[in-house]
Amino acid sequence: MAQSLYSLGNGLRTLLFHRFFFEGETREFARDRLKRQCDWLSRTFKPLRLGEAEKGLSARGLPEGAVLVTIDDAKVEILDILDIFRAFSIPIAIFACVGWCAQEETSETDGEVALARLIADLNWYRGPARKLKVAGIELVVGQSEERTAGEIDQLLDRIRSAPTTAHDLPSLCAHAPRISCTFAELADISSDYVAIGGHSVSHINLGNASPLRQDYEIQTTKRILDKAVGRIGTFAYPYGMNNTHSPATRRLLEEAGFDFAFLTHSGLATSKTDHFALPRISMPDRAMSDYEFRTRCAGAGILYRKLRLALSSHRV
Known part of the structure; x- marks a missing residue:
């Protein structure tokens, strides 16, 4: 063989x-x-x-x-x-x-790691439609994968022009x-x-x-x-x-x-x-x-x- x-x-x-x-x-x-x-x-x-x-x-x-x-x-x-x-x-x-990996972090993280965790949370959220405010803008997730992708782009564009801190970025999922x-x-x-x-x-x-x-x-x-x-x-x-x-x-x-x-x-x-x-x-x-x-x-x-x-x- x-x-x-x-x-x-x-x-x-x-x-x-x-x-x-x-x-x-x-x-x-x-x-x-x-x-x-x-x-x-x-x-x-x-x-x-x-x-x-x-x-x-x-x-x-x-x-x-x-x-x-x-x-x-x-x-x-x-x-x-x-x-x-x-x-x-x-x-x-x-x-x-x-x-x-960022989703598993339990201690304080920097802004980039916190944003990575939030993007993963948003991308894989499969619950009912919900609104949340992040970095001064309102996002809607849970309607469709296409809508969520557009909302994530909106968030990334906002943060690119106005950087934020870890404290401003919630963890969406447990x-x-x-x-x-x-x-x-x-x-x-x-x-x-x-x-x-x-x-x-x-x-x-x-x-x-x-x-x-x-x-x-x-x-x-x-x-x-x-x-x-x-x-x-x-x-x-x-x-x-x-x-x-x-x-x-x-x-x-x-x-x-x-x-x-x-x-x-x-x-x-x-x-x-x-x-x-x-x-x-x-x-x-x-x-x-x-x-x-x-x-x-x-x-x-x-x-x-x-x-x-x-x-x-x-x-x-």
């Missing part, structure tokens, strides 16, 4: 996880599954640190069987599985939504139990084996957002994470499909200081791959058998995507 893994060609395999614990199973059962997965990965591939993968893509020096493990959203459950990846010498890269890591936790786990990257402020589809919102989501992510954990240079597009990025988002990422960006479509990355459209093999948000996990890592999704694209072009 190991030989067939490389039949797709050499390149960087990037795996994407979101969750590790699922309903209906004990945490010990889930941890045992991850241990088997990590054992197989470490024996079958060459796990790389994020920095090593970036250098390999830039300098044409990827080792055979290179694999990078990434985890989106920085959910707090990550803290319960770090020891497993470390035990098998598998580095990971965690991509954090700074608005979600979050219990905890969902995401705090900035302090991200800083604590950041190391040679655990890299941190950006995943926007509020997990919005950047491809559908206004220019003002795109700029805010990207620039704010970079500034907050640079301050919290040290310089970051890699971004992961929320949702990560073809309609979630554009030449405009790429320009904004470059202007903010990002050097690489990941999507979620299956594929292998090489030195010829666009650094702002790097593929990842996404793992489903459910328990997988060992066979399914190995099949996905081997590239079943890559073959399926190639076949689908070939059939689409044939129809045209």
Whole structure:
């Protein structure tokens, strides 16, 4: 089986996880599954640190069987599985939504973090329609996603011309139990084996957002994470499909200081791959058998995507 893994060609395999614990199973059962997965990965591939993968893509020096493990959203459950990846010498890269992390902050925050928390609150508010006054303007949320997006743009435009403080920015939602890591936790786990990257402020589809919102989501992510954990240079597009990025988002990422960006479509990355459209093999948000996990890592999704694209072009 190991030989067939490389039949797709050499390149960087990037795996994407979101969750590790699922309903209906004990945490010990889930941890045992991850241990088997990590054992197989470490024996079958060459796990790389994020920095090593970036250098390999830039300098044409990827080792055979290179694999990078990434985890989106920085959910707090990550803290319960770090020891497993470390035990098998598998580095990971965690991509954090700074608005979600800000929602977990219980102490006083600065104005930028407070605004990120409020934007995430507003973006994901799903309650009845309500009015609230923020920074001297009245907003209406809960009517539709389109209306909320427009209200957020209005707020961002107002704050851009008249900066405000954390005391002027309410927290709209109560979050219990905890969902995401705090900035302090991200800083604590950041190391040679655990890299941190950006995943926007509020997990919005950047491809559908206004220019003002795109700029805010990207620039704010970079500034907050640079301050919290040290310089970051890699971004992961929320949702990560073809309609979630554009030449405009790429320009904004470059202007903010990002050097690489990941999507979620299956594929292998090489030195010829666009650094702002790097593929990842996404793992489903459910328990997988060992066979399914190995099949996905081997590239079943890559073959399926190639076949689908070939059939689409044939129809045209």
